[in-house]
Amino acid sequence: MLPIQIPVPLPLRFVNSYRLGPQDGPWLLVDVGMDTEAARSAFREHWNRFGRDAYEAVFLTHYHPDHTGLSGWIADELGVPVTMLAEERDLTYRVFGPGERSGDRVASYFRDHGMPESLNVRIFESHGDSTTHIRLPDEMAGLPAGHVFRLGDESWTILRAAGHTPSQGLPYRADDGTLLGGDQILPRITPNISRWPGEPHDPLKLYLDSLGELRTLPLSVVWPAHGHRIDNPLVRIDEILQHHVERLDIMAAVLEQGPQTAYDVARAVFRPNLSAHEWRFAVGESLAHLVHLEALGRARELPGGPPYRFAARTSRD
Ligand SMILES: [Zn+2]
Numbered sequence: 001m002l003p004i005q006i007p008v009p010l011p012l013r014f015v016n017s018y019r020l021g022p023q024d025g026p027w028l029l030v031d032v033g034m035d036t037e038a039a040r041s042a043f044r045e046h047w048n049r050f051g052r053d054a055y056e057a058v059f060l061t062h063y064h065p066d067h068t069g070l071s072g073w074i075a076d077e078l079g080v081p082v083t084m085l086a087e088e089r090d091l092t093y094r095v096f097g098p099g100e101r102s103g104d105r106v107a108s109y110f111r112d113h114g115m116p117e118s119l120n121v122r123i124f125e126s127h128g129d130s131t132t133h134i135r136l137p138d139e140m141a142g143l144p145a146g147h148v149f150r151l152g153d154e155s156w157t158i159l160r161a162a163g164h165t166p167s168q169g170l171p172y173r174a175d176d177g178t179l180l181g182g183d184q185i186l187p188r189i190t191p192n193i194s195r196w197p198g199e200p201h202d203p204l205k206l207y208l209d210s211l212g213e214l215r216t217l218p219l220s221v222v223w224p225a226h227g228h229r230i231d232n233p234l235v236r237i238d239e240i241l242q243h244h245v246e247r248l249d250i251m252a253a254v255l256e257q258g259p260q261t262a263y264d265v266a267r268a269v270f271r272p273n274l275s276a277h278e279w280r281f282a283v284g285e286s287l288a289h290l291v292h293l294e295a296l297g298r299a300r301e302l303p304g305g306p307p308y309r310f311a312a313r314t315s316r317d
């Protein structure tokens with residue numbers, strides 16, 4: 001296995017692509033970055049040094065542009081099939097396929113959750129920038145969860161890991177407990193768990209359940225899609241779980257001050273001066289926690305709206 005660092009025009013700066021398989025092939029390429037000249041040059045340099053003839057397929061972990069954006073170019077260059085878990089592939093084309101206007105849907109979603117119009121306009125503009133770096137192949141093969149890529153004597157099983165997106169696929173080699181963590185387990189930041197329109201109602205529940213499942217696997221090392229290798233996966237998984245327990249408590253405490261929209265809660269919990277890009281995630285993340293607090297019986301969504309407001313749940317409710 002070989003990590004390939006690909007620059008992306010986002011605050012995270014790099015996505016880790018991976019070449020899986022034995023030294024002489026066959027190889028599977030996992031995740032590809034966004035369609036920029038810098039990303040194309042990074043792949044060209046890597047191929048000049050390590051070769052490009054033994055690729056058998058490409059697998060994309062999830063639909064986000066930093067993982068899928070360059071896939072059209074990669075498919076043309078390598079001439080091999082591009083694959084994803086089927087549900088995630090369908091979502092990719094629904095959000096970023098030709099003629100899609102997911103930006104409009106996202107703008108009205110933020111408005112419904114209390115975002116002021118001036119900020120919504122800024123978010124819409126910055127989101128437009130990121131979608132310009134996406135070119136998908138005309139088609140991708142959809143795989144079932146549990147699909148096994150056999151690469152020489154290596155077997156990589158695709159595990160379904162929900163929460164960050166509805167159906168992220170993570171390659172796992174049971175022989176030695178090696179997992180590609182995608183954006184499900186990251187070393188420095190906690191993965192963004194947001195509720196987006198058209199996606200599952202309680203993504204935080206799905207995410208916590210998924211981490212609980214991954215925790216039961218024999219895991220020796222996690223190679224994440226951003227940042228460095230994680231040598232103590234269980235410790236890191238527990239840190240992330242703990243982060244969400246604390247954040248749920250913080251947001252429940254904010255609701256004690258009175259009914260709030262997801263935007264109000266984000267303002268109270270996140271640091272001031274967020275960029276437009278960060279506001280998207282702050283509001284989406286707040287809503288994911290509010291919806292989960294509701295599922296836990298600790299909050300309730302008030303009737304009426306938009307804008308939608310949440311209140312603390314008291315014993316009288
Ligand atoms: Zn992601």
Ligand SMILES: [Zn+2]
Pocket residue numbers: 015064066067183225226
């Ligand atoms: Zn990512």
